[in-house]
Amino acid sequence: MRIVRLANFVTPTSGGLRTALRELGTGYAAAGHEPVLIIPGPAEHDERTEAGRIITMPGPKVPGLGGYRVLTDRRRLRRLLEELEPDRLEVSGRTTLRWTGAWARSRGVRSMMVSHESLSGLLRLYGGPAALADRLNRASASRFDTVVCTTGWAAAEFARLGTANLIRVPLGVDLEAFGPERADRRLRAPGRVLLVHCGRLSPEKRPDRSIRALAELHRRGLPVELVVAGDGPLRPKLERQAAHLAVRFLGHVTDRDRLAALLATADVALAPGPVETFGLAALEALASGTPVVASRHSALPEVIGPAGLAVDDDPAAYADAVELLLAEPSLRAAARAQAECHGWPAAVQGFLHAHGLTGALR
Numbered sequence: 001m002r003i004v005r006l007a008n009f010v011t012p013t014s015g016g017l018r019t020a021l022r023e024l025g026t027g028y029a030a031a032g033h034e035p036v037l038i039i040p041g042p043a044e045h046d047e048r049t050e051a052g053r054i055i056t057m058p059g060p061k062v063p064g065l066g067g068y069r070v071l072t073d074r075r076r077l078r079r080l081l082e083e084l085e086p087d088r089l090e091v092s093g094r095t096t097l098r099w100t101g102a103w104a105r106s107r108g109v110r111s112m113m114v115s116h117e118s119l120s121g122l123l124r125l126y127g128g129p130a131a132l133a134d135r136l137n138r139a140s141a142s143r144f145d146t147v148v149c150t151t152g153w154a155a156a157e158f159a160r161l162g163t164a165n166l167i168r169v170p171l172g173v174d175l176e177a178f179g180p181e182r183a184d185r186r187l188r189a190p191g192r193v194l195l196v197h198c199g200r201l202s203p204e205k206r207p208d209r210s211i212r213a214l215a216e217l218h219r220r221g222l223p224v225e226l227v228v229a230g231d232g233p234l235r236p237k238l239e240r241q242a243a244h245l246a247v248r249f250l251g252h253v254t255d256r257d258r259l260a261a262l263l264a265t266a267d268v269a270l271a272p273g274p275v276e277t278f279g280l281a282a283l284e285a286l287a288s289g290t291p292v293v294a295s296r297h298s299a300l301p302e303v304i305g306p307a308g309l310a311v312d313d314d315p316a317a318y319a320d321a322v323e324l325l326l327a328e329p330s331l332r333a334a335a336r337a338q339a340e341c342h343g344w345p346a347a348v349q350g351f352l353h354a355h356g357l358t359g360a361l362r
Contacts, residue, residue: 001033001034001087001088001355001357002033002034002084002086002087002088003028003033003034003035003036003086003087003088003089003355003357004036004038004086004088004089004090005021005024005025005035005036005089005090005091005092006037006038006039006071006077006089006090006091006092006093006097006100007021007037007038007039007091007092007093008039008059008068008069008070008092008093008095008096008097009068009069009070009093010039010040011067011068011069012254015198015199015200015230015280015281016116016278016279016280016281017092017116020116020171021039021051021092022051023172023174023344023348024348025037025049025051026050026051026052027344027345027347027348027351027352028052028348028351028352029050029051029052030348031348031352031358033352033357034052034053035051035052035053036052036053036054036055036084036086037051037052037053037054037055038055038057038071038077038080039054039055039056039071040056040057040058040059040060040069040070040071041056041057041058041059041069042058042069043056043058044056044057044058055080057073057076057077057080058073059071059072059073060072070093070095070096071093071096071097072096074099077100078103081100087109087110088109088110088111088112088355088356088357089101089104089109089110089111089112090111090114090351090355091111091112091114092113092114092116094113094115094117094119094136094140098113098139098140099143101113101140101144102143104144104145105143105145110146110355110356111143111144111145111146112144112145112146112147112354112355113140113141113143113144113146113147113148114148114150115148115149115150115155115158116150116277117275117277118153118154118157118277119132119133119136119137119157120133120137120157121157121274121275121277121298122204122275124275126203133157134157134161137157137158137163138161141158141161141163141165141166144165145165146165146167146354146355147163147165147166147167148167148168148169148351149166149167149168149169149277150168150169150170150171150277150299151168151170151278151299151302151303152168152299152302153277153298153299153301153302154277154278154299155168167354169350169351169353169354170342170346170347170350171280171283171342171347172283172342172343172344172345172346172347172348173280173283173284173286173287173339173342173343173344174287175287175339175340175343177256177257177260178260178263178264178284178287178288178339179260179264179288179289179336180264180288180289180332180336182257182260182261182264182288183261183264183265183288183289184261184265185265187227187261187262187265188265189225189246192223192224192246193222193223193224193225193267193268193322194224194225194227194265194266194267195210195213195214195224195225195226195227195266195267195268195269195270195322196227196228196229196262196263196266196268196270196285196290197210197226197227197228197229197230197269197270197271197272198228198229198230198259198262198263198269198281198284199230199271199273199281200230200231200232201228201230201231201232201233201235201238202232202233202234203234204273204274204275205230205232205272205273205276206272206273206295206313207228207230207234207272208234208237208238208241209270209272209295209313209315209318210226210228210270210272210318211226211241211242211245211247212315212318213270213272213315213318213319213322214226214242214245214246214247215245215315216315216316216318216319217319217322217323218245218246220319220323222323224246224322225246225247225248226242226245226246226248226270227247227248227250227262227266228247228248228249228250229250229251229252229253229259230250230251230252230253231251231252235249235251250262259284260284260288263284263287263288263290264288264289266288267325267326268290268291268292268293268322268325269281269282269285269290269291269293270292270293270294270318270322271292271293271295271300272294272295272313272318273295273298274295274297274298274313275297275298276294276295276298276299276300277298277299278299279294279298279299279300279303282294282304282308283303283339283342285335286303286304286307286308286335286338286339287336287340288335288336289332289333289335289336290332290335291304291307291308291309291325291328291331291332291334291335292304292307292308292309292335293308293309293310293311293318293321293322293325294308294309294310294311295310295311295313296310296311297313303342304338305338306338307334307335307337307338307339308335309321309324309325
């Protein structure tokens with residue numbers, strides 16, 4: 001079966017969504033299907049990868065989002081979809097791509113929308129009306145045969161609308177690429193506790209909370225260093241905020257081995273984003289044997305389970321949680337065990353089932 005997938009907000013430096021698209025595409029191909037991914041970019045491009053064919057179409061940048069682009073040329077995209085003749089359509093995008101659900105239905109193609117973000121959460125964060133999220137979510141759910149959410153938290157905004165075509169399928173983590181054995185003590189400053197924040201430096205991720213938590217730990221006299229792996233529009237502001245603190249900004253880490261070593265070496269990972277619908281970076285930390293402190297307002301309490309703490313969005317609460325986790329070294333084994341519940345093969349099978357497809361991973 002040819003599974004054509006559409007996604008906005010994918011760049012060479014984007015994180016969780018890009019990882020999920022790659023891993024699912026690789027899994028679909030391994031199960032005997034033909035994945036084709038269409039994403040926006042600065043120019044046309046067409047390549048074959050182990051995750052399937054990837055077609056880049058020109059798309060404009062969204063102002064203020066640090067380089068993210070969207071697919072807006074409906075006529076061109078419609079022609080491409082008609083050329084590809086998909087057996088299944090999978091859409092990761094709830095703005096400029098919502099119309100494709102109606103296109104698929106008109107041609108008898110089964111369609112799926114994957115909700116990688118919480119509209120109600122984002123509108124709450126930016127002060128928008130909750131009724132708008134409900135209206136858009138109803139419209140999305142009505143146009144696609146299936147709506148897939150990765151956590152119960154993410155599914156809640158659809159479930160309360162009585163969405164009948166809602167399916168929950170958790171994402172996964174590469175349990176071979178990330179593991180406690182990848183720790184590298186050379187990454188740790190002597191005599192310091194190592195914290196890591198891994199994620200895009202954008203407002204909805206609230207990276208400033210990790211820096212404020214570090215400042216609170218310094219105030220308490222703890223020898224703590226924070227490493228920030230990620231880039232984004234807030235980086236200059238964050239660097240000014242952290243000017244007198246023990247913080248290292250690495251930018252976007254493209255080398256997965258380097259990232260795996262950092263996560264395995266860290267004592268605690270911080271995930272303060274209040275609207276995270278799954279949190280792949282946090283799951284990669286757990287797979288590395290590193291417990292996580294997360295915002296209790298996000299989906300991450302579901303993901304981290306007993307391998308971390310979920311707290312209020314307050315620097316003192318984050319600092320308290322870090323100190324509690326540091327006092328429980330047995331949590332490193334619990335973190336790895338929690339991650340082992342979320343392998344990519346199970347996620348791929350779950351997505352294929354949502355598509356009404358099967359396929360044994362080769």
